[in-house]
Amino acid sequence: MAQSDPLYQRIASDLRDQIRTGAIKAGDRLPTEVELREQYDVSRNTVRLALGVLQNEGMISSTQGKGTVVREQVMLTYHAAWAESRDRHASDQTDAFYAEMRDQGRKGEYRDFEMRIKPATPELAARLHVDEGDSLVSRAISRFVDGQPFSLQDSYYPMDISQECGLLTPHDVPGGVIRALAAKGHTEIGYVDELTTRMPRPDEARKLGLSQGTPVLVYVRTTYSDKRPLRLTLTIFAGDRNRVVYELGDLTAYAENGGAS
Amino acid sequence: MAQSDPLYQRIASDLRDQIRTGAIKAGDRLPTEVELREQYDVSRNTVRLALGVLQNEGMISSTQGKGTVVREQVMLTYHAAWAESRDRHASDQTDAFYAEMRDQGRKGEYRDFEMRIKPATPELAARLHVDEGDSLVSRAISRFVDGQPFSLQDSYYPMDISQECGLLTPHDVPGGVIRALAAKGHTEIGYVDELTTRMPRPDEARKLGLSQGTPVLVYVRTTYSDKRPLRLTLTIFAGDRNRVVYELGDLTAYAENGGAS
DNA sequence: TGGCACCATTTGTTGGGACAACTTCGAGAG
DNA sequence: CTCTCGAAGTTGTCCCAACAAATGGTGCCA
Numbered sequence: 209m210a211q212s213d214p215l216y217q218r219i220a221s222d223l224r225d226q227i228r229t230g231a232i233k234a235g236d237r238l239p240t241e242v243e244l245r246e247q248y249d250v251s252r253n254t255v256r257l258a259l260g261v262l263q264n265e266g267m268i269s270s271t272q273g274k275g276t277v278v279r280e281q282v283m284l285t286y287h288a289a290w291a292e293s294r295d296r297h298a299s300d301q302t303d304a305f306y307a308e309m310r311d312q313g314r315k316g317e318y319r320d321f322e323m324r325i326k327p328a329t330p331e332l333a334a335r336l337h338v339d340e341g342d343s344l345v346s347r348a349i350s351r352f353v354d355g356q357p358f359s360l361q362d363s364y365y366p367m368d369i370s371q372e373c374g375l376l377t378p379h380d381v382p383g384g385v386i387r388a389l390a391a392k393g394h395t396e397i398g399y400v401d402e403l404t405t406r407m408p409r410p411d412e413a414r415k416l417g418l419s420q421g422t423p424v425l426v427y428v429r430t431t432y433s434d435k436r437p438l439r440l441t442l443t444i445f446a447g448d449r450n451r452v453v454y455e456l457g458d459l460t461a462y463a464e465n466g467g468a469s
Numbered sequence: 470m471a472q473s474d475p476l477y478q479r480i481a482s483d484l485r486d487q488i489r490t491g492a493i494k495a496g497d498r499l500p501t502e503v504e505l506r507e508q509y510d511v512s513r514n515t516v517r518l519a520l521g522v523l524q525n526e527g528m529i530s531s532t533q534g535k536g537t538v539v540r541e542q543v544m545l546t547y548h549a550a551w552a553e554s555r556d557r558h559a560s561d562q563t564d565a566f567y568a569e570m571r572d573q574g575r576k577g578e579y580r581d582f583e584m585r586i587k588p589a590t591p592e593l594a595a596r597l598h599v600d601e602g603d604s605l606v607s608r609a610i611s612r613f614v615d616g617q618p619f620s621l622q623d624s625y626y627p628m629d630i631s632q633e634c635g636l637l638t639p640h641d642v643p644g645g646v647i648r649a650l651a652a653k654g655h656t657e658i659g660y661v662d663e664l665t666t667r668m669p670r671p672d673e674a675r676k677l678g679l680s681q682g683t684p685v686l687v688y689v690r691t692t693y694s695d696k697r698p699l700r701l702t703l704t705i706f707a708g709d710r711n712r713v714v715y716e717l718g719d720l721t722a723y724a725e726n727g728g729a730s
Numbered sequence: 731t732g733g734c735a736c737c738a739t740t741t742g743t744t745g746g747g748a749c750a751a752c753t754t755c756g757a758g759a760g
Numbered sequence: 761c762t763c764t765c766g767a768a769g770t771t772g773t774c775c776c777a778a779c780a781a782a783t784g785g786t787g788c789c790a
Contacts, residue, residue, distance in 0.1 A: 214773060221671075240740060251775045256741090264525055264681070265668045272741045273783035283665070289717065398718020404544070405666035405686045405708040407526045410482075420525070423684030423708065425666045432718075447666040447684065454715060456550065457659020457693075475743060501770060512745045517771090533771045534752035735788080743780070751772070759764080 216257035219248055223258065227267055227278050234280035238268065241276075266421040266448060279419070281448050284312060284353060288401060288427075289454040305351060314353045322348045323378045326364075335430045336437045338366055345370035347385075350415060353449075357416045360444040369394060369438065385439075394438050399431040403452065408444070416446045423447040477518035480509055484519065488528055488539050495541035499529065502537075527682040527709060540680070542709050545573060545614060549662060549688075550715040566612060575614045583609045584639045587625075596691045597698045599627055606631035608646070611676060614710075618677045621705040630655060630699065646700075655699050660692040664713065669705070677707045684708040 213221070226232045239247065244255045259276060262268045270276035287308065309316030324346045333340040348362040363385070365375055373388045375381060381388050386396065408416065408424045416424070425445040431438050445452070474482070487493045500508065505516045520537060523529045531537035548569065570577030585607045594601040609623040624646070626636055634649045636642060642649050647657065669677065669685045677685070686706040692699050706713070 216773080224671075242740080253776080254774060257773085259741095260521075265670070270741065271783085272781060273739075275740065275783095288715075396718075398716070401715040401717070403664055403686070403713040403715075404711070405684045407682055407684065409526070410485075421668055423666045423668065425664065425686075450665070452664040454549070454662040454664075455659070456662070456717075457657075477743075503770080514746080515744060518743085531771065532752085534754080534769080536753095536770065731790100733788105733790085735786105737786080738784090740783080741781085743778100745778085746776080748775085749773085751770100753770080754768090755766105756768100757764105757766090760762085 215248075215250055216254050216261065219244070219250070219255065219258035220261040223262060224265075224267065227262075232278055234278050236278050238276040238278065262421075263419075264421040266419075266423075269419045279448075283451050284309075284314065284358065284449055285451045285453050286445070287453050287455070288429075289456055309353055317352045318349050319352055320348075320350045321379065322346075323376070324348070325367075328364075332364055332440060335428075335440050336364065336366055343367045345375050347375065356449075358446055358449055360412065360415060362442045364440045364442070365438070366436075389438060394433050396431045396438060397434050399429050402428040402430075405447065412444055416444070418446055418448070425450060425452065427452060476509075476511055477515050477522065480505070480511070480516065480519035481522040484523060485526075485528065488523075493539055495539050497539050499537040499539065524680075525682040527680075527684075530680045540709075544712050545570075545575065545619065545710055546712045546714050547706070548714050548716070549690075550717055570614055578613045580611045580613055581609075582640065583607075584637070585609070586628075589625075593625055593701060596689070596701050597625065597627055604628045606636050608636065617710075619707055619710055621673065621676060623703045625701045625703070626699070627697075650699060655694050657692045657699060658695050660690050663689040663691075666708065673705055677705070679707055679709075686711060686713065688713060 223232075223238070232238060238244075238259075241252050241255050241259070244258075245252045248255070259268065259270065263270065267279060268276055269279050285308075305318075306316050325343050326346050328336065328338055328340055328342045328344050330340050332338075332344060333342065336344065338344070345365045345367060346362055347365070348360070350357055351359045351361060365385075369389065369392075370376055373385075373392050373394070375385065375388070389396070404426045405423050406426060408418055408422070412418070412424060413422075418424070425447050427441075427443040427445060429439075429441045429443075431441075484493075484499065493499060499505075499520075502513055502516050502520070505519075506513045509516070520529065520531065524531065528540060529537055530540050546569075566579075567577050586604050587607050589597065589599055589601055589603045589605050591601050593599075593605060594603065597605065599605070606626045606628060607623055608626070609621070611618055612620045612622060626646075630650065630653075631637055634646075634653050634655070636646065636649070650657070665687045666684050667687060669679055669683070673679070673685060674683075679685070686708050688702075688704040688706060690700075690702045690704075692702075
């Protein structure tokens with residue numbers, strides 16, 4: 209904002225303000241680079257620097273040949289807490305996701321299921337309590353909502369459990385993995401969720417269709433039986449379209465008293 | 470990676486691989502722009518585009534006059550679940566943060582405490598169950614660890630509760646806000662946490678000392694009594710230095726059987 | 731009417747050059 | 761020996777120019 213800021217920063221601030229105040233609304237096209245060049249009397253290079261700033265902030269998105277538009281966001285909610293999903297877990301992971309989406313009036317689907325055997329990285333090994341380099345079974349899927357990619361999920365299981373419970377199949381486990389594990393005595397009694405954020409790697413950006421300036425929400429759930437870690441699920445959420453929610457404590461009392469919207 | 474990729478993308482991929490494989494380690498300096506220019510036989514403009522890509526991925530960080538280095542990350546953990554922090558809540562928000570940091574061998578501190586009265590935005594209004602534009606009391610702080618900024622926290626309270634419980638003071642509430650609320654019958658019985666991610670706004674990037682390509686983790690906790698929402702806490706975490714963790718379910722049985730590291 | 735070729739528009743890529751601003755470090759002054 | 765100043769090195773800002781690539785529409789032709 210200061211007078212001494214670089215030119216391209218001032219132009220970026222100016223456009224940012226116009227978007228924030230609603231002078232340019234979500235979905236609207238921005239002036240073309242040539243128009244901005246004339247408007248601010250700078251080189252096209254400088255205009256592109258300014259647009260790059262806003263692009264990295266996730267505010268705008270440009271397409272070759274079409275132009276530059278203000279991005280609009282639709283947030284989907286992922287309920288992560290135990291109480292919420294306990295009854296759904298009775299059936300299947302797949303069903304849980306479908307149910308969530310149906311509740312929000314969307315159409316969820318899966319694509320690109322893949323079963324692979326991978327060596328444990330140091331991080332995976334530490335969390336699953338196996339040795340580094342040990343074989344793990346990876347069962348990965350991509351989640352789509354209304355035809356748009358929303359998250360990439362990769363679940364890792366120790367090899368001995370996988371063999372015991374029939375997870376080495378290149379397709380869905382009938383009845384769901386959780387049920388298959390429980391049938392052999394591996395009952396989940398709790399989990400640890402870790403949430404971080406970072407910028408996507410190129411392949412993640414491609415698979416999730418992320419435009420420049422969109423971070424991902426990294427969500428790692430390690431579930432335990434009373435004896436050992438059973439499973440590690442790594443989910444990469446497209447940061448501009450997802451929200452993870454935990455509802456904890458005894459909120460039933462509040463709900464009974466006529467809670468808010 | 471494809472042969473037909475733009476030059477700057479190929480250079481970025483090349484450098485990314487060198488970093489990933491450890492040919493250039495965290496903390497190391499990259500070749501200077503002029504050296505890269507000669508090495509790849511491109512214009513300095515193109516080199517800067519390539520470095521910009523990696524910068525936006527949060528992999529490198531450059532300083533005028535010094536050079537460009539590979540970033541290294543230290544993660545701090547924030548335990549968010551009820552069970553973990555219940556006993557600490559008995560005292561104070563401040564103490565809870567100190568305790569977390571002490572557990573991880575760090576020195577936590579607060580700066581820039583600020584009490585203000587703000588009108589409720591649509592989002593705040595919906596969550597706190599008040600009307601849009603109603604006055605809310607905002608109590609904000611910045612959290613530092615080892616002298617480095619880690620998160621910005623802003624707690625909002627409905628005006629009537631604030632007056633009743635003496636939150637309109639421009640300094641810490643003795644014994645902690647939670648205790649002050651409970652003393653007047655506003656006992657917290659549960660909460661809803663919402664986690665999202667996005668790129669920081671310019672002022673957030675400045676306050677948190679974020680370098681280019683670092684997203685923030687947005688953490689909203691709404692706490693409830695049995696009758697109404699009591700408080701909304703909005704925390705902006707520096708994405709490259711923070712991890713939010715939830716431990717849920719009955720993991721005591723696992724711990725007793727000699728859990729992992 | 732349907733489809734194809736072409737053109738204008740717009741963003742993407744790449745090269746060139748110049749100067750500004752900041753850091754480091756060594757030489758020289760005190 | 762210490763302090764200061766300035767030169768060298770490095771990234772930041774800004775301009776200019778040209779062509780590539782994608783999009784959308786126009787109009788011709790079958």
